[in-house]
Amino acid sequence: MSSTAIFINIFAVGCIILAFIRDRAKTRQAFIIGLKSFFRILPIVLIVIVFIGLFLGLVQPSKISKIIGDQAGFGGIIFVALLGSILHIPALISFPLAASLLESEASITAVAVFITTLTMIGTITLPLEIKELGKKMALLRNGISFIIAIIIAVIIGSIL
Amino acid sequence: MIRDYALLGVVLIIAAVILMIFPDRFDAVTTKSWKYFAEMMMILPAVMLILGLFTVLISKETVGKYLGKAAGIKGILLAIVFGALPTGPLYVAFPVAATLLKKGARISNVIVFLSAWACIKLPQEMVELQFLGLNFMASRLILTIVFVSLMGVAIEHMIEWSDKKAIGSKP
Numbered sequence: 617m618s619s620t621a622i623f624i625n626i627f628a629v630g631c632i633i634l635a636f637i638r639d640r641a642k643t644r645q646a647f648i649i650g651l652k653s654f655f656r657i658l659p660i661v662l663i664v665i666v667f668i669g670l671f672l673g674l675v676q677p678s679k680i681s682k683i684i685g686d687q688a689g690f691g692g693i694i695f696v697a698l699l700g701s702i703l704h705i706p707a708l709i710s711f712p713l714a715a716s717l718l719e720s721e722a723s724i725t726a727v728a729v730f731i732t733t734l735t736m737i738g739t740i741t742l743p744l745e746i747k748e749l750g751k752k753m754a755l756l757r758n759g760i761s762f763i764i765a766i767i768i769a770v771i772i773g774s775i776l
Numbered sequence: 777m778i779r780d781y782a783l784l785g786v787v788l789i790i791a792a793v794i795l796m797i798f799p800d801r802f803d804a805v806t807t808k809s810w811k812y813f814a815e816m817m818m819i820l821p822a823v824m825l826i827l828g829l830f831t832v833l834i835s836k837e838t839v840g841k842y843l844g845k846a847a848g849i850k851g852i853l854l855a856i857v858f859g860a861l862p863t864g865p866l867y868v869a870f871p872v873a874a875t876l877l878k879k880g881a882r883i884s885n886v887i888v889f890l891s892a893w894a895c896i897k898l899p900q901e902m903v904e905l906q907f908l909g910l911n912f913m914a915s916r917l918i919l920t921i922v923f924v925s926l927m928g929v930a931i932e933h934m935i936e937w938s939d940k941k942a943i944g945s946k947p
Contacts, residue, residue: 618815618818618906620819620905620906620910621815621818621819621906624819624822624823624902624905624906625818625819625822627822627826627902628822628823628825628826629822631825631826631829632825632829635829635833639833642832642833643829643832645828645832646825646828646829646831646832646833647825647828648828649827649828649831649832650821650824650825650826650827650828650829651824651828653824653827653828654820654821654824655777656777656780657820657824658820659777659780659781659783659784660780661816661820662784662813663780663783663784663787665809665812665813665816666787666788666791666809667787668808668809668812669791669805669806669808669809669810669812670791670794670805672804672805672808673801673804673805673806673807673808674794674798674801674804674805707895707897707900708823708899708900708903711900711903711904711906711907711908712812712815712816712903712907714907714908715812715907715908716808716812718908724912727908728912728916731904731916732895732916732920735894735895735900736891736894736895736920738866738894741866741867741870744867744870745870747870748870748871748873748874749870749873749874749877749886752935752938753883753887753931753935756931756934756935757887757890757891757927757931760927760930760931761891761927764923764924764926764927767923768916768919768920768923771915771919772912772915772916772919775915776911776912776915
Protein backbone atom coordinates (compact mmCIF):
# COMPACT_ATOMS: atom_id res chain seq x y z
CA MET A 617 0.00 0.00 0.00
CA SER A 618 1.33 3.44 -0.89
CA SER A 619 1.94 6.04 1.82
CA THR A 620 -0.87 8.16 0.35
CA ALA A 621 -3.35 5.31 0.71
CA ILE A 622 -2.21 4.65 4.27
CA PHE A 623 -2.57 8.35 5.12
CA ILE A 624 -6.11 8.51 3.68
CA ASN A 625 -7.21 5.38 5.55
CA ILE A 626 -5.75 6.59 8.85
CA PHE A 627 -7.50 9.94 8.33
CA ALA A 628 -10.81 8.15 7.72
CA VAL A 629 -10.43 5.93 10.79
CA GLY A 630 -9.55 9.00 12.90
CA CYS A 631 -12.64 10.86 11.68
CA ILE A 632 -14.85 7.87 12.42
CA ILE A 633 -13.49 7.45 15.97
CA LEU A 634 -14.01 11.17 16.67
CA ALA A 635 -17.51 11.12 15.22
CA PHE A 636 -18.39 7.94 17.10
CA ILE A 637 -17.40 9.50 20.43
CA ARG A 638 -19.49 12.60 19.70
CA ASP A 639 -22.62 11.03 18.20
CA ARG A 640 -23.16 7.31 17.77
CA ALA A 641 -26.47 7.46 15.92
CA LYS A 642 -25.21 9.95 13.33
CA THR A 643 -22.01 7.95 12.80
CA ARG A 644 -24.09 4.86 12.09
CA GLN A 645 -26.14 6.90 9.61
CA ALA A 646 -22.89 8.13 8.02
CA PHE A 647 -21.73 4.52 7.61
CA ILE A 648 -24.92 3.66 5.75
CA ILE A 649 -24.60 6.71 3.48
CA GLY A 650 -20.95 5.88 2.83
CA LEU A 651 -21.72 2.27 2.00
CA LYS A 652 -24.57 3.26 -0.33
CA SER A 653 -22.39 5.84 -2.11
CA PHE A 654 -19.68 3.21 -2.49
CA PHE A 655 -21.95 0.73 -4.25
CA ARG A 656 -23.55 3.50 -6.30
CA ILE A 657 -20.21 4.67 -7.70
CA LEU A 658 -18.60 1.18 -7.93
CA PRO A 659 -19.95 0.13 -11.37
CA ILE A 660 -18.89 3.46 -12.93
CA VAL A 661 -15.44 3.12 -11.34
CA LEU A 662 -15.10 -0.41 -12.74
CA ILE A 663 -16.26 0.65 -16.20
CA VAL A 664 -13.65 3.40 -16.26
CA ILE A 665 -10.97 0.97 -15.06
CA VAL A 666 -11.80 -1.45 -17.90
CA PHE A 667 -11.58 1.47 -20.35
CA ILE A 668 -8.24 2.54 -18.90
CA GLY A 669 -6.88 -1.01 -19.25
CA LEU A 670 -7.99 -1.25 -22.89
CA PHE A 671 -6.76 2.25 -23.60
CA LEU A 672 -3.28 1.71 -22.12
CA GLY A 673 -2.98 -1.82 -23.49
CA LEU A 674 -4.11 -1.09 -27.05
CA VAL A 675 -3.40 2.54 -27.92
CA GLN A 676 0.20 3.55 -28.56
CA PRO A 677 1.39 6.46 -26.40
CA SER A 678 2.83 8.21 -29.43
CA LYS A 679 -0.69 8.61 -30.87
CA ILE A 680 -2.06 10.22 -27.70
CA SER A 681 1.02 12.37 -27.41
CA LYS A 682 0.45 13.74 -30.92
CA ILE A 683 -3.07 14.92 -30.02
CA ILE A 684 -2.62 16.14 -26.46
CA GLY A 685 1.10 15.74 -25.75
CA ASP A 686 3.88 18.28 -25.48
CA GLN A 687 4.21 18.72 -29.23
CA ALA A 688 0.45 19.18 -29.74
CA GLY A 689 0.61 22.85 -28.77
CA PHE A 690 -2.15 25.19 -27.72
CA GLY A 691 -4.76 23.67 -30.03
CA GLY A 692 -4.52 20.42 -28.07
CA ILE A 693 -5.09 22.30 -24.80
CA ILE A 694 -8.22 24.03 -26.15
CA PHE A 695 -9.50 20.69 -27.45
CA VAL A 696 -9.09 19.08 -24.01
CA ALA A 697 -10.65 22.11 -22.30
CA LEU A 698 -13.75 21.85 -24.51
CA LEU A 699 -13.90 18.09 -23.91
CA GLY A 700 -13.69 18.62 -20.15
CA SER A 701 -16.44 21.26 -20.25
CA ILE A 702 -18.87 19.08 -22.16
CA LEU A 703 -18.24 15.70 -20.54
CA HIS A 704 -20.15 14.87 -17.39
CA ILE A 705 -17.93 12.42 -15.48
CA PRO A 706 -17.92 12.20 -11.68
CA ALA A 707 -14.81 14.03 -10.48
CA LEU A 708 -13.62 11.06 -8.42
CA ILE A 709 -13.26 9.02 -11.60
CA SER A 710 -11.55 11.77 -13.55
CA PHE A 711 -8.33 11.27 -11.55
CA PRO A 712 -7.53 7.66 -12.54
CA LEU A 713 -8.52 8.68 -16.06
CA ALA A 714 -6.12 11.61 -15.89
CA ALA A 715 -3.36 9.36 -14.54
CA SER A 716 -3.81 6.99 -17.48
CA LEU A 717 -3.59 9.94 -19.91
CA LEU A 718 -0.31 10.97 -18.25
CA GLU A 719 0.94 7.38 -18.56
CA SER A 720 0.27 7.49 -22.29
CA GLU A 721 2.35 10.65 -22.64
CA ALA A 722 -0.28 13.38 -22.56
CA SER A 723 1.20 16.63 -21.30
CA ILE A 724 0.75 17.75 -17.67
CA THR A 725 -0.93 20.92 -18.95
CA ALA A 726 -3.50 18.91 -20.90
CA VAL A 727 -4.25 16.69 -17.90
CA ALA A 728 -4.60 19.69 -15.56
CA VAL A 729 -6.94 21.51 -17.94
CA PHE A 730 -9.01 18.34 -18.35
CA ILE A 731 -9.58 17.92 -14.60
CA THR A 732 -10.18 21.61 -13.93
CA THR A 733 -12.71 22.13 -16.72
CA LEU A 734 -14.39 18.82 -15.91
CA THR A 735 -15.03 19.80 -12.29
CA MET A 736 -15.50 23.56 -12.54
CA ILE A 737 -17.68 23.83 -15.64
CA GLY A 738 -21.02 22.10 -15.92
CA THR A 739 -22.64 22.22 -19.34
CA ILE A 740 -25.29 19.70 -18.33
CA THR A 741 -26.07 21.49 -15.07
CA LEU A 742 -26.00 24.94 -16.76
CA PRO A 743 -29.79 25.18 -17.28
CA LEU A 744 -30.31 24.53 -13.57
CA GLU A 745 -27.62 27.04 -12.64
CA ILE A 746 -29.29 29.67 -14.87
CA LYS A 747 -32.67 28.93 -13.30
CA GLU A 748 -31.37 29.29 -9.74
CA LEU A 749 -28.86 32.11 -10.11
CA GLY A 750 -29.83 33.94 -13.29
CA LYS A 751 -28.34 34.01 -16.76
CA LYS A 752 -25.76 36.69 -16.09
CA MET A 753 -24.11 35.03 -13.09
CA ALA A 754 -24.21 31.46 -14.44
CA LEU A 755 -22.75 32.38 -17.84
CA LEU A 756 -20.08 34.61 -16.30
CA ARG A 757 -19.06 31.89 -13.83
CA ASN A 758 -18.78 29.15 -16.44
CA GLY A 759 -17.19 31.41 -19.06
CA ILE A 760 -14.52 32.85 -16.78
CA SER A 761 -13.92 29.37 -15.31
CA PHE A 762 -13.03 28.16 -18.80
CA ILE A 763 -10.38 30.84 -19.12
CA ILE A 764 -8.92 30.39 -15.63
CA ALA A 765 -8.84 26.60 -16.08
CA ILE A 766 -6.51 27.13 -19.03
CA ILE A 767 -4.39 29.67 -17.10
CA ILE A 768 -4.10 27.31 -14.10
CA ALA A 769 -3.12 24.40 -16.37
CA VAL A 770 -0.48 26.40 -18.23
CA ILE A 771 1.08 27.48 -14.91
CA ILE A 772 1.07 23.88 -13.61
CA GLY A 773 2.59 22.70 -16.89
CA SER A 774 5.40 25.22 -16.57
CA ILE A 775 6.24 24.55 -12.90
CA LEU A 776 6.00 20.72 -12.87
CA MET B 777 -27.93 2.11 -10.10
CA ILE B 778 -29.06 -1.23 -11.60
CA ARG B 779 -28.64 0.39 -15.00
CA ASP B 780 -24.98 1.15 -14.16
CA TYR B 781 -24.34 -2.48 -13.20
CA ALA B 782 -25.99 -3.65 -16.44
CA LEU B 783 -23.78 -1.21 -18.33
CA LEU B 784 -20.74 -2.66 -16.53
CA GLY B 785 -21.77 -6.13 -17.78
CA VAL B 786 -22.02 -4.85 -21.36
CA VAL B 787 -18.63 -3.13 -21.11
CA LEU B 788 -17.03 -6.33 -19.76
CA ILE B 789 -18.44 -8.34 -22.67
CA ILE B 790 -17.18 -5.77 -25.19
CA ALA B 791 -13.76 -5.83 -23.49
CA ALA B 792 -13.68 -9.64 -23.68
CA VAL B 793 -14.50 -9.52 -27.41
CA ILE B 794 -11.78 -6.93 -28.06
CA LEU B 795 -9.28 -9.07 -26.15
CA MET B 796 -10.25 -12.10 -28.26
CA ILE B 797 -9.45 -10.06 -31.37
CA PHE B 798 -6.11 -8.90 -29.93
CA PRO B 799 -5.00 -11.90 -27.79
CA ASP B 800 -1.39 -10.65 -27.69
CA ARG B 801 -2.55 -7.58 -25.73
CA PHE B 802 -4.37 -9.61 -23.06
CA ASP B 803 -1.55 -9.37 -20.48
CA ALA B 804 -0.97 -5.65 -21.05
CA VAL B 805 -4.66 -4.80 -20.66
CA THR B 806 -5.31 -6.93 -17.58
CA THR B 807 -2.11 -5.79 -15.83
CA LYS B 808 -2.99 -2.13 -16.36
CA SER B 809 -6.62 -2.62 -15.28
CA TRP B 810 -5.55 -4.52 -12.19
CA LYS B 811 -3.04 -1.83 -11.22
CA TYR B 812 -5.69 0.92 -11.39
CA PHE B 813 -8.27 -1.28 -9.69
CA ALA B 814 -5.93 -1.96 -6.73
CA GLU B 815 -5.01 1.72 -6.39
CA MET B 816 -8.68 2.72 -6.39
CA MET B 817 -9.85 0.05 -3.94
CA MET B 818 -7.17 1.03 -1.41
CA ILE B 819 -8.79 4.41 -0.93
CA LEU B 820 -12.37 4.32 -2.21
CA PRO B 821 -14.02 2.83 0.93
CA ALA B 822 -12.23 5.38 3.16
CA VAL B 823 -13.14 8.27 0.86
CA MET B 824 -16.79 7.22 0.78
CA LEU B 825 -16.92 6.92 4.59
CA ILE B 826 -15.53 10.44 5.00
CA LEU B 827 -18.13 11.63 2.50
CA GLY B 828 -20.87 9.97 4.55
CA LEU B 829 -19.61 11.50 7.79
CA PHE B 830 -19.61 15.07 6.49
CA THR B 831 -22.99 14.65 4.83
CA VAL B 832 -24.49 13.71 8.19
CA LEU B 833 -22.57 16.08 10.44
CA ILE B 834 -22.76 19.31 8.42
CA SER B 835 -26.14 20.33 7.05
CA LYS B 836 -26.95 22.77 4.27
CA GLU B 837 -28.53 24.99 6.92
CA THR B 838 -25.25 25.27 8.84
CA VAL B 839 -23.47 26.29 5.66
CA GLY B 840 -26.08 28.96 4.90
CA LYS B 841 -26.03 30.35 8.43
CA TYR B 842 -22.28 30.95 8.50
CA LEU B 843 -21.82 32.03 4.92
CA GLY B 844 -24.74 34.48 4.88
CA LYS B 845 -23.13 37.11 7.06
CA ALA B 846 -19.38 36.71 6.43
CA ALA B 847 -17.64 39.32 4.25
CA GLY B 848 -14.22 40.18 2.85
CA ILE B 849 -11.27 37.78 3.04
CA LYS B 850 -12.98 35.92 5.87
CA GLY B 851 -16.05 35.43 3.70
CA ILE B 852 -13.99 34.05 0.83
CA LEU B 853 -12.07 31.69 3.13
CA LEU B 854 -15.28 30.42 4.71
CA ALA B 855 -16.80 29.97 1.24
CA ILE B 856 -13.83 27.81 0.23
CA VAL B 857 -13.95 25.72 3.42
CA PHE B 858 -17.71 25.12 3.23
CA GLY B 859 -17.55 24.48 -0.50
CA ALA B 860 -14.76 21.96 -0.01
CA LEU B 861 -16.64 19.88 2.55
CA PRO B 862 -18.16 16.82 0.95
CA THR B 863 -21.83 17.66 1.16
CA GLY B 864 -23.26 16.51 -2.16
CA PRO B 865 -23.13 17.04 -5.93
CA LEU B 866 -23.06 20.47 -7.60
CA TYR B 867 -26.78 20.62 -8.33
CA VAL B 868 -27.41 20.59 -4.58
CA ALA B 869 -25.28 23.74 -4.28
CA PHE B 870 -27.34 25.88 -6.69
CA PRO B 871 -30.41 26.23 -4.46
CA VAL B 872 -28.14 26.87 -1.46
CA ALA B 873 -26.37 29.60 -3.44
CA ALA B 874 -29.71 31.10 -4.57
CA THR B 875 -30.93 31.25 -0.96
CA LEU B 876 -27.67 32.89 0.12
CA LEU B 877 -28.05 35.58 -2.56
CA LYS B 878 -31.66 36.27 -1.52
CA LYS B 879 -30.53 36.67 2.06
CA GLY B 880 -28.03 39.30 0.96
CA ALA B 881 -24.75 37.36 0.89
CA ARG B 882 -21.95 38.91 -1.18
CA ILE B 883 -21.89 37.81 -4.84
CA SER B 884 -18.15 37.12 -4.57
CA ASN B 885 -18.71 34.71 -1.65
CA VAL B 886 -21.45 32.87 -3.51
CA ILE B 887 -19.33 32.50 -6.67
CA VAL B 888 -16.34 31.26 -4.65
CA PHE B 889 -18.59 28.92 -2.69
CA LEU B 890 -20.06 27.41 -5.87
CA SER B 891 -16.68 27.01 -7.54
CA ALA B 892 -15.12 25.49 -4.42
CA TRP B 893 -18.09 23.13 -4.18
CA ALA B 894 -17.50 22.13 -7.80
CA CYS B 895 -13.76 21.59 -7.77
CA ILE B 896 -12.12 21.67 -4.33
CA LYS B 897 -13.94 18.79 -2.63
CA LEU B 898 -12.05 16.99 0.14
CA PRO B 899 -12.71 13.44 -1.22
CA GLN B 900 -11.66 14.58 -4.70
CA GLU B 901 -8.38 15.96 -3.38
CA MET B 902 -7.67 12.59 -1.73
CA VAL B 903 -8.18 10.66 -4.97
CA GLU B 904 -6.12 13.27 -6.84
CA LEU B 905 -3.31 12.82 -4.28
CA GLN B 906 -3.42 9.06 -4.77
CA PHE B 907 -3.33 9.08 -8.57
CA LEU B 908 -1.46 12.25 -9.53
CA GLY B 909 0.85 12.86 -6.57
CA LEU B 910 1.39 15.63 -4.03
CA ASN B 911 3.05 18.18 -6.32
CA PHE B 912 0.29 18.09 -8.92
CA MET B 913 -2.52 18.08 -6.38
CA ALA B 914 -1.07 20.84 -4.18
CA SER B 915 -0.16 23.21 -7.01
CA ARG B 916 -3.54 22.76 -8.68
CA LEU B 917 -5.31 23.31 -5.35
CA ILE B 918 -3.42 26.52 -4.51
CA LEU B 919 -3.81 27.95 -8.03
CA THR B 920 -7.51 27.08 -8.07
CA ILE B 921 -8.11 28.83 -4.73
CA VAL B 922 -6.27 31.96 -5.91
CA PHE B 923 -7.99 32.19 -9.29
CA VAL B 924 -11.45 31.28 -8.04
CA SER B 925 -11.22 34.04 -5.39
CA LEU B 926 -10.15 36.56 -8.05
CA MET B 927 -13.02 35.41 -10.28
CA GLY B 928 -15.51 35.87 -7.42
CA VAL B 929 -14.43 39.47 -6.87
CA ALA B 930 -14.36 40.17 -10.63
CA ILE B 931 -17.86 38.81 -11.23
CA GLU B 932 -19.20 40.77 -8.26
CA HIS B 933 -17.82 44.00 -9.75
CA MET B 934 -19.19 43.18 -13.21
CA ILE B 935 -22.69 42.39 -11.96
CA GLU B 936 -22.86 45.41 -9.67
CA TRP B 937 -21.58 47.65 -12.45
CA SER B 938 -24.13 46.37 -14.97
CA ASP B 939 -26.95 46.59 -12.41
CA LYS B 940 -26.02 50.21 -11.69
CA LYS B 941 -26.01 50.97 -15.40
CA ALA B 942 -29.41 49.34 -15.80
CA ILE B 943 -30.87 51.40 -12.96
CA GLY B 944 -29.21 54.57 -14.31
CA SER B 945 -30.66 54.17 -17.82
CA LYS B 946 -34.22 53.79 -16.56
CA PRO B 947 -35.80 57.18 -15.97
